[in-house]
Amino acid sequence: MSRMDRGTSSNNETYLEVKALAKIKKVVITAYGDESVLAVVEAELPAPAAEEVQLVVEYTIVSGSDVNMRRGTYPLQKKPPLTPGYSVVGTVLVNGNGCSKFRIGDRVACLSKYEGQAERINLPEKYLVPVPEGVDGGEAVTLVLDWVTAYEMLYRSAKVKPGQKIFVHGLSGGVGGALLRLGIVMGVEVYGTASTKKHEELRALGVVPFDYRNKDWIGAMQGVGGVDAVFDALGYESFDESYSILKKGGVLVGYGQNLPAWTGGPERNPVPMILKLFARNLEFWTGKRATFFGVMRGSKYFSADLATLFDWLKEGKISVPIKARFGLDEIQQAHREYAASAGMGSIVIEVARP
Numbered sequence: 380m381s382r383m384d385r386g387t388s389s390n391n392e393t394y395l396e397v398k399a400l401a402k403i404k405k406v407v408i409t410a411y412g413d414e415s416v417l418a419v420v421e422a423e424l425p426a427p428a429a430e431e432v433q434l435v436v437e438y439t440i441v442s443g444s445d446v447n448m449r450r451g452t453y454p455l456q457k458k459p460p461l462t463p464g465y466s467v468v469g470t471v472l473v474n475g476n477g478c479s480k481f482r483i484g485d486r487v488a489c490l491s492k493y494e495g496q497a498e499r500i501n502l503p504e505k506y507l508v509p510v511p512e513g514v515d516g517g518e519a520v521t522l523v524l525d526w527v528t529a530y531e532m533l534y535r536s537a538k539v540k541p542g543q544k545i546f547v548h549g550l551s552g553g554v555g556g557a558l559l560r561l562g563i564v565m566g567v568e569v570y571g572t573a574s575t576k577k578h579e580e581l582r583a584l585g586v587v588p589f590d591y592r593n594k595d596w597i598g599a600m601q602g603v604g605g606v607d608a609v610f611d612a613l614g615y616e617s618f619d620e621s622y623s624i625l626k627k628g629g630v631l632v633g634y635g636q637n638l639p640a641w642t643g644g645p646e647r648n649p650v651p652m653i654l655k656l657f658a659r660n661l662e663f664w665t666g667k668r669a670t671f672f673g674v675m676r677g678s679k680y681f682s683a684d685l686a687t688l689f690d691w692l693k694e695g696k697i698s699v700p701i702k703a704r705f706g707l708d709e710i711q712q713a714h715r716e717y718a719a720s721a722g723m724g725s726i727v728i729e730v731a732r733p
Contacts, residue, residue: 469731528557
């Protein structure tokens with residue numbers, strides 16, 4: 380491991396100054412493919428650059444984005460070899476030059492996108508969000524990507540109000556599950572698609588599920604007068620179907636192009652799809668609108684919205700289902716569990732439990 384010396388930061392808090400590269404273990408996607416392309420390797424991590432903080436990673440997750448990166452279907456992604464890990468919760472180990480916001484040992488979270496599935500990570504200080512005491516780190520890390528995405532689509536893109544109806548494609552997925560739970564907290568009626576194996580569990584939550592393998596949901600939703608918002612991660616042709624079940628004044632929120640990955644079809648350029656989605660807004664006489672959402676850690680809302688979700692978790696206002704927990708060395712098994720689609724909830728990777 381690297382040699383470290385004691386020093387003093389600008390706010391007079393003790394910090395550790397790394398004088399050499401640190402040896403760490405991390406996950407690497409060695410090539411595009413199935414779970415077998417995942418490897419855990421030893422690598423060297425440099426000291427944090429100016430304005431960066433080095434964290435000891437405690438928890439990360441296996442998200443749909445990580446899986447799509449492994450398959451090579453994530454938009455504009457890096458080419459392998461690469462280390463995935465879209466979100467992390469960890470403790471501050473080293474403050475880089477110019478960093479004074481956090482003390483050594485503070486627990487923080489970050490939307491990392493890459494490099495999260497590792498024992499340590501260097502991240503810009505400005506994107507770190509404090510994790511409140513008393514919050515389980517494994518539950519907290521699930522909020523960083525999927526739940527912030529759901530929260531911001533509901534509250535900021537669709538501006539859903541109590542008593543309205545929403546439709547969610549993929550109710551049992553990471554973002555879909557967050558949408559339904561936050562929707563219930565908001566007091567909206569939730570409809571959506573899912574595997575029939577999940578229907579009983581979904582009905583117990585107060586949701587009206589439809590089989591994703593057929594289109595019965597289109598007629599059913601039109602039969603109740605339409606919905607106020609649809610959240611669609613499929614893209615392409617699915618956007619037309621989703622738009623058809625909106626009531627006047629409703630909004631279609633697209634946030635992915637997962638249909639080719641789910642059906643095994645060829646990948647397509649997402650730009651025409653997004654342009655087609657926004658072109659719906661030219662039909663102003665319908666009273667409907669369409670938008671595309673992508674979560675951004677640098678947005679003016681992200682840190683505050685994640686902090687709100689942390690508070691809700693601590694207060695018990697929301698509960699976060701976790702399907703399984705694995706160690707870093709079990710990354711292939713974790714991806715297989717994700718593909719198995721058994722049960723609902725997130726898959727957490729426990730890198731270094733505190």
